[in-house]
Amino acid sequence: MKVAEAKKWIAQARSLAVLTGAGISAESGLPTFRGPGGLWRNFRPEQLATPEAFHRDPQLVWEWYDWRRSVHAKCEPNAGHRAIAELEKRTQEFLLITQNVDSLHERAGSKRIVHLHGSLWRVRCLVCGGEAENTQVPLDPLPPRCACGGMLRPDVVWFGEALPQEAMERALQAAYSADVFLVAGTASVVYPAAALPHVAKQHGARVIEVNLEATELSAVADITLRGKCGGILPGLL
């Protein structure tokens, strides 16, 4: 039984790393990027999540983020988020590496966490570079402005932009030292996040994937568990 084997590996792991993507928040009602429900007003996320798109039409890109913030504000963590928070409590050396910009992992109780792609609830000024938390929903005015008068942007990582250095370093360190590397709800197509399970495997980790569908990682994973995060992850405790 694959689930029983995965559960045993996790229970015996001294060092566990978990990488999550949009799929884990799908059961909370947040749309994923690729696949059904990934489109917003006929735009693909890839057309909006770039610095070029923002410079061309900041109003349009901010409307997308404002809409996503309003959806997120009504969402609750699900059984998948809670199972990962519980795994953290049971494992000596643990890191949750998330690509998600929502805060559902923290709200489920996760503490040892790094956000590779930033946060939907933070903004950054294009003029003075100041960063701040911003939880206003809906935003008014749109685009929002900094106290210095400059335009604010979402404090997230778009295509072509570097990931936050400290988060990436901690994620790589966890990949080097993990006995088990659990990957949940990501299409595993966006780099450098998608490289982490490969790095972990090269350094001796067993890789377990939880996803509704086969992904780029599936052929490399030691165990693939097909199904919803909310159904499968609690069974790994």
Ligand code: BJW
């Ligand atoms: C379920 C489920 C359920 C559904 N249960 N499962 C060619 C080769 C390699 C790399 C590149 C290349 N060309 C360009 C690149 C680099 C590029 C990249 O990777 N591009 C690829 C697309 C080809 N990467 C970058 O540009 C990164 N930066 C970089 O490389 O910088 C270099 C640099 C160095 C120094 C200086 C300057 C630059 C940055 C990447 C940033 C990604 N940003 C986004 C937006 C964040 C903000 C926002 O949220 O708006 O991050 S894009 C988007 O994709 C978002 C996500 O975090 C990320 C990953 O998506 P994810 O999580 O995998 O979601 P989905 O929707 O794709 O998949 C969901 C999965 O869940 C599916 O598999 C479903 O089956 C499953 N699922 N429901 C279980 N209930």
Ligand code: ZN
């Ligand atoms: Zn400013």
